[in-house]
Structures are given as C-alpha cells and as structure tokens.
Amino acid sequence: MPQQYDAIIIGSGVNSLVCAVHLSAKGWRVGVFEQAATPGGAVKTLELTEPGFRHDWAAMNLSLFAGSGFFKEHGDDLVARGLEFAPAAKCFASVFEDGRWFGVSTGPGETRARIAAFSEADAEAWDRLCGGFGEKAEYVFALLGNPMQMHRQGRLLAKALYRKGFAWTADLGRLLLSSPRAFLSETFESDHVRATLAAWGMHLDFAPDMAGGAVFPYLESMANQHFGMVIGKGGADTVTRALVSKIEAAGGEVHCGRRVARIVRDGGKATGIGFEDGETASASRAVIANLAPGGLMDLLGDDSGDAGFDGKMRNFAHAPGTMMIHLAMDGLPDWSAGEELKQFAYVHVAPSLDQMARTYQQAKAGLLPDEPVMVVGQPTAIDPSRAPDGKHVLWIQVRMVPGEISGDAAGQIEGRDWAEIKEAYADRALDLIERHAPGLKAKIRARTVVSPLDLQADNPNLVGGDQIAGSHHLSQNFLFRPAFGHATGKTPVDGLHLTGASVWPGAGTGAGSGYMLAQKLGGK
Numbered sequence: 001m002p003q004q005y006d007a008i009i010i011g012s013g014v015n016s017l018v019c020a021v022h023l024s025a026k027g028w029r030v031g032v033f034e035q036a037a038t039p040g041g042a043v044k045t046l047e048l049t050e051p052g053f054r055h056d057w058a059a060m061n062l063s064l065f066a067g068s069g070f071f072k073e074h075g076d077d078l079v080a081r082g083l084e085f086a087p088a089a090k091c092f093a094s095v096f097e098d099g100r101w102f103g104v105s106t107g108p109g110e111t112r113a114r115i116a117a118f119s120e121a122d123a124e125a126w127d128r129l130c131g132g133f134g135e136k137a138e139y140v141f142a143l144l145g146n147p148m149q150m151h152r153q154g155r156l157l158a159k160a161l162y163r164k165g166f167a168w169t170a171d172l173g174r175l176l177l178s179s180p181r182a183f184l185s186e187t188f189e190s191d192h193v194r195a196t197l198a199a200w201g202m203h204l205d206f207a208p209d210m211a212g213g214a215v216f217p218y219l220e221s222m223a224n225q226h227f228g229m230v231i232g233k234g235g236a237d238t239v240t241r242a243l244v245s246k247i248e249a250a251g252g253e254v255h256c257g258r259r260v261a262r263i264v265r266d267g268g269k270a271t272g273i274g275f276e277d278g279e280t281a282s283a284s285r286a287v288i289a290n291l292a293p294g295g296l297m298d299l300l301g302d303d304s305g306d307a308g309f310d311g312k313m314r315n316f317a318h319a320p321g322t323m324m325i326h327l328a329m330d331g332l333p334d335w336s337a338g339e340e341l342k343q344f345a346y347v348h349v350a351p352s353l354d355q356m357a358r359t360y361q362q363a364k365a366g367l368l369p370d371e372p373v374m375v376v377g378q379p380t381a382i383d384p385s386r387a388p389d390g391k392h393v394l395w396i397q398v399r400m401v402p403g404e405i406s407g408d409a410a411g412q413i414e415g416r417d418w419a420e421i422k423e424a425y426a427d428r429a430l431d432l433i434e435r436h437a438p439g440l441k442a443k444i445r446a447r448t449v450v451s452p453l454d455l456q457a458d459n460p461n462l463v464g465g466d467q468i469a470g471s472h473h474l475s476q477n478f479l480f481r482p483a484f485g486h487a488t489g490k491t492p493v494d495g496l497h498l499t500g501a502s503v504w505p506g507a508g509t510g511a512g513s514g515y516m517l518a519q520k521l522g523g524k
Contacts, residue, residue: 003281005031005253007521008273010260010299011290011461013041014059015500015514017243017254018070019288022518024250025074031252031281033273035259039244041290041459042467043509045235049328049446053393054386056236058324058455058467060377060395061345063223064510065239066230069145074246081249083242084233086383091224092346094196095436101337102196103344104221106228118190125187133222135164136172140219143176147516148479148487148504176215177474180206181353183214191352197221198356199348202373202399204507205319205471207360208353212474229345234385239509263287263299263496270496273299283495286521290500290514292316292461292469293482296491306492312483316502317476320363320400321452321465325426327394328387328445332378333437345382349374349432359400366406368413368425373399374433391445398429403452403464418451461500468507469500481506489517497521 007023009016012034020030038044042058049055065071066085071078093103102118104111116123139160146152160169175183180201184194197217198208206213232238244254264272264280272282289296293313297304304310335341350356350373359369377395380387387393405416410428415421426449434440452465461469470476479487487504489497503513 003031005029005281005283007031007286007288008033008281008283009288009290010273011041011500012036012039012254012256013290013459013461013500014043014065014239014243014509014511016041016288016290017240017247017514018511019290019499019514019518020247020252020254021074021243021250022070022515023522024247024252026518026522028285028522029251030247031283032247032254033258033260033275033281034254034256035460036458037256039254039256040237040240041461043236043240045232045237048326048448049393052388053328053391053446054235055326055393055448056232056377056379056395057450057458058462059236059509060231060379061229062232062236062239062509063227063229064508067223067227068510068512068515070511070515077246078239078242081242081245083238085230085238086233088229088231088345088382090340090344091229092196092200092220092348093341093344094192094199094348094350095335095337095341096192096195096351099337100192101335101341102192103341104196104224105344106225111225115190115193118192119188122188122190122193129187129218129222130225133226135168136175137219137222139172140176140215144505144510145512147520148481150479175218177211178214179209179211180213180217181208181357184217184353195350195352195356196348198353199350199373199375202350202356202360203375204468205473208357210473212472212477231345231379231382233383236509260299262301263289263493265493268305269494286495286497288489288497288499288517290461291498292318292463292500292502293498294463295460296498300493304492309483309486309492312486316482317471317473318403318463318466319468319471320360321403322455322467323398323401323422323425323429323452323465324450324455325394325396325398325429326448326450327396328447329392329394330443330445332381332392333376333394333433333440333443335437337436342378343381345378347376347378349376349436362409363400363402366402366404367409368401368405368407368421370408370410371432372401372429374429375399376433396429396433397467398425401425401452401465403456403466418453422449422451422454461502470502470506472506477506478504488520489513
C-alpha cells in the first residue's frame, strides 16, 4: 500500500521545511523526502573534525530567516521547539595587504569612525546611505518578499511613483540594475571601503562588474549596520531541528535516505513520486520539488509536456563552485591587522575589486584561481557553545572555484580531479589566510575539506558546488528565475510545483520561495 499525503515535498532544504510547516498549519498532511542522511540541505551542522566541534556544513548566516515573514508568523512556536539565535554586533570585515582592515558593526559610530580613518568624504557618504536606508528598504524588501507577478510588482512600482516621485524611483531602479563596482565607485573613494562591501557580491555570484549585483553589498552593509547579524545557537541546524519538530507535531513526516527516482503522473497530473527501490508515495493535492531545474527534468524523464519549458530548465545557468574548509582550532586566528578582528562573525580576504574580478573570471574559465576570495567565518567568536571550552571552529568558504577543473591559474597544481587535489588547494587557501594571521596553521587541530563535487554529492541542487543553486545574473533573476512565466514555481504539469533557491527570490536562508508557495497553495 503506497504512502499517502496531501502534499509531497522532494528535498528537505529550508524552503521545503518552511513550505511543509505552513501547509501543515493549514491542515495538510505533508511528507518530505530527502536523499541525504540528514535533513536541512545546506542548513545543517555536523561534527566534521573532532567530537564536540560543531561545523555548519554550508550556510552559517541566519539573518534572512530571522527577518523573514515566515518567522514573523511561526517564530514563537519554533522558539518553543528549541530554535535559538546568537546575535553578532560585529558582523563582517576585510583585511588588506597594507596591514589595514575595515569592518561593519552596530555600535554607535563605530563603522563611521573606521570609514573616516580612510576618508571623511566616505564617512559622509555612509551617513547619507544610512539616512536613506529606511525609505529604500521598505521597497526593496517588499520586492524581495512578494511573488514575482506583474500585478504585484506593478502595484509596488505605482506606490513608489506616487509616494516618492519619478526621480527617487528611477534612482532605486538604477541601484537594482547597477554592478557592485559602479555603485561602490560612485559612492566611495576608498579602495578599502569599496572592496570590503564588494565582497558580499561574491557570495551571490556577482563579481564587481556584473550588472544587478550592487543591491547585495548595499543591503548587507546597511542591514548589518542597523540590525546586526544572527547565527544559530549551537549551529545552523537549530532552525532545521525546530522546523522538523513542528512538521512532525502536525502529523507530517520527514524521511531521510530516500532518493526519489521519478515523478508519477496520471493523465498529465502529478500524483506522487517513485523511489529507486520501486516503492511509491502518492499526493492528493500537490507534488513540490525543491530541485535545481536540471534535477526536476531528470525526474520528469526530460518531458514535462512543454518543450519550451524543458529547454529553459535544461539551460538554467549555475554559478561557479565553492570549496569549504572546516577547521577545529586551539584558538582564533591572530589577525595582524588588529586584535578586534577576533570578534567579527566574518573576515573576508578579498583585497580589491580587481582581484575579485580576476578570481571570478579564472573560475569561470575552469581554472583554480591563484588567489581565491576567502570568507573566514568565526562562529565561536559569537557562539562559544559550538566547541569545547577554550577551543574554536573556523568555517571557511573558498570562492570562486570551478566545478570542473581545466587547469591551475598559478601553474602549480597539475591534477584535474577534485578528489585528488582538494587538500593541495586547501593548503593554498590557508597560506593566503596565514599571510594575514601568522601562526594560523599551528593552531589547527583537525580539518575537513569539502570540494565543490562533495557539496553536489550531498545536495544535487548545488551543481558543481554552486551554493546558491543558480546564477542570479539579470538574465536569470526577478521575472526570469528560473525562467519567464515560472517565477512562482509554476510548471506545465498540473499539481507539480518548483521551489527552492533556484526559484524567485533565490538563494539565502530567508526561505521566500517555500513560504510564498505554501501561502499560494494553502492560503495565508
């Protein structure tokens, strides 16, 4: 007898679990099926190095989740089920080859004073950005927090034009379309300030010269200045565990180690799923696929009944990959630029716009970058509970790297197989950090290196190690994520819906696509 549900969700990432929670609250019986051994997708925490050292597998920053509409509605119950955040007042910083550093934090006047040390004109520009943030944030967050439908976005545009006028609205539109370099170069004169903020573009596949990328450095810098950052107390999986608990309390189920092999259809309607072992599960109301577009086509046998849709899904573009380095440490890095850096959640090693642009192009060309961009997460500076007393973990993203290697930009690593060369490339990354934090390697107790293909093996949505499940470039964002006509997760198959980071509003822990789909299906 097949398992029967109102809705089946393929994949257990944060969008899946959020969708399941909201549908369950509306009375739906939901079954979530995950191919990995642990739920959460990119949002999970594991003891990857030594017992007692808890490492966030991929996602660490939970600020988007904490600020989401979903959390506003369901947060009290999630907190009652164990969800706990650890706030960070000192959010992110960058270190530079000249021995200086710059960082953004919430303390009164702290960030402005650091900017003024580089340029008083830039400090005044920062004041202007902060002063205008409230007005801009109202419209940008409304854009990101609503379904990408013409009538909804049209109303938002009309509201902006009526309340703020054409010039203000056009200026906001220009920000949304600008590249990080264009926005930062016309706003600040200090290369240090520009590079520190531009590093956030690299988190979302926006090298400095990519149109449409300016909004991410803008939002991250302003949001961190005004609200700070939050990570999960004990690990990012505090979110996953609370969500799973809420699903199960409502009668839903979350099954791990179950790889879905196909989507079952009857008369053109999705009615369930089939597993590799031949078993099936049926859904009376919806099948929801938290899959990269290519993965969806695999389960449909490359035929949705709409050749145009099929081509768009197969041509969906992925960003370059990421390599993760997880370190168990005897102490935090001794940053030579300043002792205060030990207190920051993130320290970027991304010294200039030009270096970030070069790194990105090398990765796109299939080359191992000679100087990758480094995101050094210091979660135990914010949440000591993640490691034994006096010990620490480091969470290091190596951005960007190719999923398939064609060569080494530095001409030093000959291998082309990630399984063979990942340790050597991790050494290169750690050597770069060591230049800014002498003695780092002597503090390492144990390390685990996760290549782009390791990320994909754990979560097939991360194609080639693409942690954002698809490029956010303008041709694949807004109305075009994942394709025009399908930004709400609609597919040509009746009863089949797409969600996840490949669907508008895209990557991050805000779970926007899962929540908006659940509201559409189950009601607000």
